[in-house]
Amino acid sequence: MxxxxxxxxxxxxxxxxxxxxxxxxxxxxxxxxxxxxxxxxxxxxxxxxxxxxxxxxxxxxxxxxxxxxxxxxxxxxxxxxxxxxxxxxxxxxxxxxxxxxxxxxxxxxxxxxLLGEWLDGAAKGATNALGVWMGTGIGGGLILDGRPYHGARGAAGELGHVIIRADGALCSCGRRGCVEAYAGRRSMARIASALVEAGRSTSLFDIQQDEGKPRLTSKVWARALDEGDEMAHELIDAAVAGIGLAVGSCLNLLDLELVVIGGGLAEKLGQPLADRIGSATRPWVLQPHPDLQFVVSTLGDxxxxxxxxxxxxxxxxxx
Amino acid sequence: MxxxxxxxxxxxxxxxxxxxxxxxxxxxxxxxxxxxxxxxxxxxxxxxxxxxxxxxxxxxxxxxxxxxxxxxxxxxxxxxxxxxxxxxxxxxxxxxxxxxxxxxxxxxxxxxxLLGEWLDGAAKGATNALGVWMGTGIGGGLILDGRPYHGARGAAGELGHVIIRADGALCSCGRRGCVEAYAGRRSMARIASALVEAGRSTSLFDIQQDEGKPRLTSKVWARALDEGDEMAHELIDAAVAGIGLAVGSCLNLLDLELVVIGGGLAEKLGQPLADRIGSATRPWVLQPHPDLQFVVSTLGDxxxxxxxxxxxxxxxxxx
Incomplete structure (x- = not known):
């Protein structure tokens, strides 16, 4: 023009x-x-x-x-x-x-x-979709009936505070058993530190130092996974399992056709992370949508x- | 006319x-x-x-x-x-x-x-509401952004299959840890039978016989509660706690202003049941709507x- x-x-x-x-x-x-x-x-x-x-x-x-x-x-x-x-x-x-x-x-x-992904990315044109943002915490967004859904006061989408274990781990929100307490990067760093204090070994903190990062960033986690660090695999497995359970509950409530995985960890791990979350979710879904898809964010950062x-x-x- | x-x-x-x-x-x-x-x-x-x-x-x-x-x-x-x-x-x-x-x-x-309650009952005029139906199983329905929400294929609202415990009790759907496995009347009857087999005593089955019912109906549960049966109180407490957790997850996801409690058990126990579920839910809610209400179905059966x-x-x- x-x-x-x-x-x-x-x-x-x-x-x-x-x-x-x-x-x-x-x-x-x-x-x-x-x-x-x-x-x-x-x-x-x-x-x-x-x-x-x-x-x-x-x-x-x-x-x-x-x-x-x-x-x-x-x-x-x-x-x-x-x-x-x-x-x-x-x-x-x-x-x-x-x-x-x-x-x-x-x-x-x-x-x-999710609005970005819906307008011009992985959720473009979706009618019923969930966005899962894996970063310091676990964020969530919803497209329902073809439009962004924000709830009564704009507080909807808090997938990170779906409770997956009644008597579970302490979350940064002060409650117990939220999926963020297992799958948020801050919680995962806290668990890794506790495990090290308990005598377990890991290369996570060496990699952090080597990368010159102030904390266990997504890049640090990705490198530790690449290098076969056992604790990193264990904690990411638990995070994926937790997200799968929370997303399963969400799909049973909302009958969605698309789940977009985004945030720092998705940026580093790509579609394989979305595939793993898909596999961890499906067993929990009462009646999965036949075209249910799990895709990684295409806009990334x-x-x-x-x-x-x-x-x-x-x-x-x-x- | x-x-x-x-x-x-x-x-x-x-x-x-x-x-x-x-x-x-x-x-x-x-x-x-x-x-x-x-x-x-x-x-x-x-x-x-x-x-x-x-x-x-x-x-x-x-x-x-x-x-x-x-x-x-x-x-x-x-x-x-x-x-x-x-x-x-x-x-x-x-x-x-x-x-x-x-x-x-x-x-x-x-x-x-919930459609009935929304058109002419406890949810009349609600913009964002959840209906929880406590009967043989646990059913759920949603009003979102001022209209009934059914999801991609009409399978939405399965609050009974929100998972509250990753390694939890077996549910009638074949999965583990769904809230229905704790709060559905069929599951509660199964737990009561198992407890009796394990040597616990209860008046639940005597009341069932006395009322001439083929199973532990809502009326049987209500009478056992009235008569101070310990096991009935224990199992209803667990059901209320489970429903509270599932509804908490649902409110964190959907930011609703109203929860309607219906079904056989609500019909028998009335508004006090809705109040108890409200109390069990609130501790799980990240940012409760200031006008959040828990009300019992007004149309009942x-x-x-x-x-x-x-x-x-x-x-x-x-x-």
Missing amino acids: SGTEELLVAGVDVGGTNIEVGLVGDGHEVRARGKVATPDGGPEEVLTAIADLVRSMGAEPAAVGVGIPGVVHDGRVLTVPNLENWHEHVAVDSELADRLGVPVALGNDADVG DAGVVGAAALARASVIGH | SGTEELLVAGVDVGGTNIEVGLVGDGHEVRARGKVATPDGGPEEVLTAIADLVRSMGAEPAAVGVGIPGVVHDGRVLTVPNLENWHEHVAVDSELADRLGVPVALGNDADVG DAGVVGAAALARASVIGH
């Missing part, structure tokens, strides 16, 4: 490890990217980091969309179990809009990631950024 | 214990009722019983709606874990339509029960019949 200037929107994906930003064009293309480690000092630091990151992109976006790993309602973040020192409700949309001078839309990171930008377009600037 | 004859539709509620029929008027009023024990010889016997029961009502209905405790897709029953000797897919709609000479609509019993008739009106005769 010569003569028509492309409207750029910034999509921001706030993770437990990194904050990523992308300047996204009309057709969901990411024109430029930026990234910074997620600060651990609470909401003020996170808001400043987001604003600095968006400004650092050079071009001024028409709007900003933000996906955040917590329960989001009406532009406010209600709870964020996987960001350090964030204990209060914060109106992220207006706080950021004040700093950046453009409208800001806010969503849950997994909802926003960009899913959150693309989805957040699309959210901003839809809710703030109307296209 | 003088001069306008009311259009009567038959609603049929097929349960693990009884088949109930109602002739239902335009405004969801049940004009006449009938009931027969559910035969245990498989689909042919069940179809004959339904047809005989509908014929026995005297008036010829304009259509028939049927709710059945299984996975229903396109008028076919795919699986029915709680009816005896029913192992094949059966096109209940056309089979019954042939016998009765009127159009027949088919739905899952819990979906249909009529929910399934009213919902089935409404399904027939909507899908077969267009009003």
Whole structure:
């Protein structure tokens, strides 16, 4: 369209490890990217980091969309179990809009990631789909009856807090037996540390050091699996089994045709991870959809950024 | 409306214990009722019983709606874990339509029960609601974003097969750890028998005999609770705890504002049962809706019949 200037929107994906930003064009293309480690000092630091990151992109976006790993309602973040020192409700949309001078839309990171995949990725055109985001925590998003589903207050999709074991492991949310307590990267790191303290050996922490990472990142897990580390295999097996059980419950409740696996771990392990989760899920499903598919995210790291930008377009600037 | 004859539709509620029929008027009023024990010889016997029961009502209905405790897709029953000797897919709609000479609509019993409550009962006007039907098995139905949700093939809502314990008790569906294995009346009867064989005592089976019931019906459970039977209290406590956990997972996934408790046990135990399930659920909910309510079915036994008739009106005769 010569003569028509492309409207750029910034999509921001706030993770437990990194904050990523992308300047996204009309057709969901990411024109430029930026990234910074997620600060651990609470909401003020996170808001400043987001604003600095968006400004650092050079071009001024028409709007900003933000996906955040917590329960989001009406532009406010209600709870964020996987960001350090964030204990209060914060109106992220207006706080950021004040700093950046453009409208800001806010969503849950997994909802926003699935929105990206649904508009331009692995869930494109799906009518009934679940997105499972495997990162620091376990996020989830839903497409039901052909549209994103957010629930009564936008708090839907918390697959990570489906309970798989009544008397189970302690979760970062303070409850017991949530699937995130078995399959979230933070929980898996905690279990690995406990096992090492109990005398088990693993190359996980050597690999972490070798890679110069501050924690057991998805890359560290992927390398440990590659190198045949027994504990890494054991913990990933348990994570896959846990996710399979939670997704099985979810399919029995919602009768879906598609499950998209995304997030850091999916980015590193690819379709084989989605296949393994499919195999772990099927035994739990009462009446599996004959065309039920498990696919890995095709947008990868960009899913959150693309989805957040699309959210901003839809809710703030109307296209 | 003088001069306008009311259009009567038959609603049929097929349960693990009884088949109930109602002739239902335009405004969801049940004009006449009938009931027969559910035969245990498989689909042919069940179809004959339904047809005989509908014929026995005297008036010829304009259509028939049927709710059945299984996975229903396109008028076919795919699986029915709680009816005896029913192992094949059966096109209940056309089979019954042939016998009765009127159009027949088919739905899952819990979906249909919640439809009744949503049109004219405890869930009237709800935007995001779960129906939990506590009978022979545990059924579930969903209202999402202001309309009934059935999933990709109409198999959604199977709350009874949300898994609450990875290595848990055997369920009637053949899997392990489903909430129905703890809270379905059939499973509870099996556990009670096993406990008696193991030397525990209970008045449950004496009450059953005294009431002349072929099994531990909801009435038997209610009386045992009333009379302070320890085992009855123990098993109902476990059922409530299990339902609370499953509903908690469901609320974390779907962010609902209302949970309706129905079915035989709810009919006998009333709002206190809904209150207890509310208390058992809340500790599992990540971010409970501030107006979250747990209410007992107001249509009671009529929910399934009213919902089935409404399904027939909507899908077969267009009003």
